[in-house]
Amino acid sequence: MAFATAEACDINSHLIQNGELRALQPIFQIYGRRQVFSGQIVTLKVFEDNVLVREFLEERGNGRVLVVDGGGSLRCAILGGNPVQQAQNNGWAGIIVNGCVRDVDEINGCDIGVRALASHPMKANKRGIGERHVPIHIGGTRINDGEWLYADTDGILISKAELSV
Template sequence: MPLATAEVCDANAQSITNGELRALHPIFKIYGRRPVFAGPIATVKIFEDNVLVRELLQEKGHGRVLVIDGGGSMRCALLGGNLAQLAQNNGWAGIVVNGCIRDVDEINGCDIGVRALNSHPMKSNKKGVGEKHVAVAIAGARICDGEWLHADSDGILISTTELTV
């Protein structure tokens, strides 16, 4: 049963104070058929190039959440319908994009949770530049590979361990 992020915050004041639980700034729009999702995090840091995103989504997701630090670029999309379908087929729980997506109708048809800054019709570069499994800083929080992400309609939480109430 997914946890409600507001309840998690109410029940974990000490974890918030000591930084073990962080809330991302409310800058993301909700896409995909899963408005609520959670899982261990895999990270990728890129800029206007989604080759490494595809590489990660080709792996079995095992319920993980891919956090894409796209530098907040609004000049092209880092995720489209084909990659969202790949993520769904490979068992990813969700994707958070600090950047844009495209093919919104296709993404909304996928049984996966997606958060992104906005949509954009232009596709990204294909040079393979970036880093996988590194700490990223997005929406006011530092996020490390292996931490946990919980998302619902109230927001997105990052924690050092899996959360309970």
């Protein structure tokens, strides 16, 4: 994929001005082999619980990106190597986690894009509590289910509509 977020910002300055194109704050670490990815967003809001994350990634991804608001918790990992492998196998383009990951070597071996705040060795809880397909707020911006995400090594963009560059 030849998509570049910096170029997208340059070409679409009018979308930035009217709020239809937003950049997440540069707080996410890069994991996984796919450094450039994009897709339509599916949102999930959880806190120190990974049951719903795993359930989503067991579904067909169809090139979508799962964006998880994990509350910014740095106390445990809500995403590990096995779910990332499953996401790759099920056709997800990427996963953004406002929280931590674990099993980084396994994640880095997968051909999928993953962004997270940090890595952490402790597992998450398994209560199954959370909200699916809801507006979330991470990286300094509101993200809605169905919007589009574009990520590369320069950063992450959120767009109300699919971009063409």
